[in-house]
Amino acid sequence: MTTLAPRRTANGKSQRSSMRVDSVQEKPSYLSTGILILGALYCLFPVIWVVAAASKDGTELFSTFTLAPSTHLWDNIVALTEYRDGLFWRWMANTALYAGVGAVLSTWVSALSGYVLAKFEFPGKTGIFKVLLMGVLVPGVILAIPQYLMLAQAGLTNTYWSVLLPQIISPYGIYLARIYAAASVPGDVIEAARTEGAKEMYIFNRIAAPMMLPGLVTIFLFQFVAIWNNFMLPYIMLGDDHLFPITVGLNGLLNQGASAPALYTLVLAGALLSIVPLVIMFLLLQRYWRVDLAAGAVKA
Amino acid sequence: MAMTVTKPGPAADTAAGTTRRAKNFKSRVLIPYAMLAPGIILFLVFMAAPIVYTLVLSFQKKKVSGLGLGKGSQSQVFAGLENYVSALTDPEFLGSVLRVLLYGLILIPLMLGFALLFALLLDSRRTRAGSFSRTAIFLPYAVPAVISSLLWGFLYLPGVSPFHFLARQFGVALPSLLDPNLVTFAICNIALWGGVGFNMIVMYTSLKAVPSEIYEAAKLDGCSEIQTALRIKIPIIAPSLVMTALFSMIATLQVFAEPTTLRPLANSLSTSWSPLMLVYRDAFTRNDVFSAAATSIVIAAATFIISFLFLRVVQKRAFGQEN
């Protein structure tokens, strides 16, 4: 996503980003810093709220001032862990599997397709790209029903596969990968490898993919979040709650039917816990969200 | 992945006759298609086929005989364009389209405006706390819409909201954001919260890719920071703006999770508030996949047309860049 428009590309002229911070320190502007911090507080506020809310027991949650924290965070986490023998952690692991493995596979398929579409000339290329790109426009909610009916024919509903497989294809990922490949894999590098007799898949796996790597991390993150956010597909595909991802699982705790109370304290603690790994991943991989494509390319 | 392999190289160029044509065909057609196969097959199975299936369903309907209770008393029959006619003339569908258009008109300018503002501020050398703010603003992107809507729901409901609590302490009665005339803003806010950081990062990255000599030159010419932003930076990242606008439009047409999660909290949202909610209701609550399929096709077609026209206008900028 970071480089929807890599204006400066393969010639590697524009490597200013790393140097710029060190250049002249200018006078700070309180106005612009203030606006930015207001924006940050707006975005942090619900997160702060959920930290406070997750620390309350059931009665406090519905009787005390909502921003005042309490002391029951650990109790809630224990209760959540005890809920049906640790089902919550199973949901977390499932989510990691769906989003992690799904995003890796998706990134590889996207990278390969994008690379071919950018670097090969073959009949039907433009048409294929356009058709793939149209996939961006199709809402997941619409696809979920027919996908269910088809996977049921193959006996695959209510399995890990039913959630993993449909999310490997990502038209958007292919679109991005095509841009990255065009910008970061020079044609003469490929030609040179071919001259030396390298096989095409070898060239892709060992030469092109590493050059595209910063961009591929972006696709990975993008797809990871997309799968993580996709509620409808697992909701429809899965009947066994041991296969649920976290979103569907928490939703179930909220909607237990009229004759059972909604487990708000567990849901809020679960919501908080579920955000934590993503936040850590974002912080660790943060620099890839501003990747400058010009940095990595031609030197190979 | 077992891939067939060629040995191109100099020999291919000098080889004669049939061998050459065969190799040419192999490297020009077979290899690219073999390498595209995983993507194409997955696309066909999990996107194209479901769409075709939806099309098939949209021309059918359920037919019962008698009380509809015995075995085989319900069957599937050809419906012609009936489902489409009723979708397009359904006042609920038209209402949901109008609501979503209004929602988009409010949301997209706000979202892109704030994203651009934050991106420019981040890019300004005079802004401090940039790294903290960037992370904080981007953070909500990691929160699934189902969860973020639940959190905001708590913050909206007057009985539990800290805003209403504080206002009451000062003797002020705030209106509920879940009232019918404000609920669109309530949904916009959730979408804005979740999406502004993502768009900001896209624009910020484009800004980073602009060579700094341009700014130095502008500075020498006596441009103020604001002038530089308006006259140089924004035009340069226009392609990013176009693409974020397009994807925001698509996301707007598909709004579903936020209103669905908020709906049980108040009386102001119907089960057909947005077009996709209507599809969901028909397919799952009313158990009529056939109407739902027809409405889906109408929505998908509308999305295609809108995006196509939009891209037509800006295509050169968005796609004319590789090689």
Next chain:
Amino acid sequence: MRKSFRAGAVAMLAAAAMLTAGCSGNSGSDNGSAANDPNQKVELTYWAWAPNLDKVVEVWNEKNPNIHVTVNKQDGGDPAVTKLLTAVKAGSGAPDLIQAEYQKIPTLVAADALADLSGTEANETKSHFPEGVWNDVTLGGDALYSVPQDTGPMVFYYRADVFEKLGLSVPTTWDQYAQAAKAVHAADPEAYLGTFSSNDAGWFTGMTQQARASWWGIDGDAWSVSIDKEATQKVAGYWGGLVEEGIIDNKPMYTPEWNTALNTGKQVGWLSAAWGPGVLSGNAGSTAGQWKVAPMPQWDAAKPSTGNWGGSSTAVTSQSKNLDAAAKFATWLNTDPEAVKALVTETGIYPADTEGAKSALTEAPAFFSNQPDFYDVVGDAAQSVSSFTYGPNVNVAYNAYNDQFAKAAQSKQKSAFLDAVKSMQQVTVEDLLQTGFTVK
């Protein structure tokens, strides 16, 4: 066309299917083998949403090593039925057993999702259940589609401490209820005796049932729809009047706001069902010992009656390959004294089995320990449930209730409540006609 498409879809998925060879995902009931040999081990899957039901099933599994039941917990009645209907449409993926609410049975039968149990031992359980309940699972015919599990006879919960403080007596008629509502709201402008919830169609249906409405009917080969009739109009008009007057709240139940109001004493009463203690203790645990239960306020005190809200049964799906084993389990779960007792203690339901309820429900729930005769009140209510017939498109009518009454509640006008009833009738009839039913 459909056939060939299916073939195509299967072919395309063949590659994907081969991948599963190495993956032992949960493939539901498909692997179950025919259970003719009593010593052969049978695996049954059971979709249910009642909390802790798996613990009751554990008792069965210990005793019956040859028929092993696995509970797959669902998100509540609507999602479970939705998934079952989709699985039936797809031809595979359904469990063997499903917890089915009574109002869903006609829909499920119409979609051919349920197996007929009349040839199994479940057919012998008739004497365990009240006639009205048995009617719900047979649809008045010879077939048996489900074994009743629990019912939700409606009762009135109220804050005894608040009533005492205000000097109010417990309302026995709806007129008295309105007066009490007025008094509660006058004493504290933020407090209400109850709320009209546009989210809970089952709640409203139960109240019209009390007023002796019956929204559907069978007339030979045709269905009749009588939503917009006197009984329902009376109930809707009554609540519309209270909301218009402002003495009853108009916000939905089961929201965080409603929970807060229960905790802080701003909701002073709740018209609910026998399973109410579980919800109250979960949502407002701090108010334990302050609530009491009473019979529903009556339209005609001389002829007391009530409705049902909730209640469900155990059905065997049409895709199950182990009909007899599944029926055996369903019979045990809902009529065996030990199982019924476990259902009461683990899941907190009110059993449909009349004798079972009597022997299992000896002690008031902990939340109502201040009221030893709790189950006498509820038991009397269970005896006075009016009959009610559900039709094949309850989902459509309930959905119309959500949308129409949300608008009405928001407008706070009595006339809007009556219009909502009219719309519900219209939407429901139109849907039946459009699908090809004959409607009289």
